[in-house]
Amino acid sequence: MPHGSPSCADYGCRLAECLSAARRARSRRRADRAAGLRARVDSEPAADHVARLREAGMSAGDIAARSGVSDTLIRRLLRPDPQRRPRRILRSTQDALLGTAVPVTRTGPAHPA
Numbered sequence: 001m002p003h004g005s006p007s008c009a010d011y012g013c014r015l016a017e018c019l020s021a022a023r024r025a026r027s028r029r030r031a032d033r034a035a036g037l038r039a040r041v042d043s044e045p046a047a048d049h050v051a052r053l054r055e056a057g058m059s060a061g062d063i064a065a066r067s068g069v070s071d072t073l074i075r076r077l078l079r080p081d082p083q084r085r086p087r088r089i090l091r092s093t094q095d096a097l098l099g100t101a102v103p104v105t106r107t108g109p110a111h112p113a
């Protein structure tokens, strides 16, 4: 581990260059997190995923209940005309939707016994 890298101080090194590198890394992580909370992302991947959930038999209400995302937003993402869907959504909303697993259907791959 070279001196001057942020994790050097994490391992207990007290050199000034390592302590200041650790301090810089901490404030960068805080700034990234603040930016991430504000960040909006393109809604397309989430809209595609919601459409797959819908095709697998889940209703907009089911998807809302499972993901914690509002029913209204789910319905807007399911609009057939992409122009009428929200263009951008919160990253946290995208993460919640993409984290909702597509239910296994009869046509899906069989689980090994």
Ligand SMILES: [Zn+2]
Pocket (backbone or CB within 6 Å): 002, 003, 004, 005, 008, 009, 013, 014, 015, 018
């Ligand atoms: Zn060091």
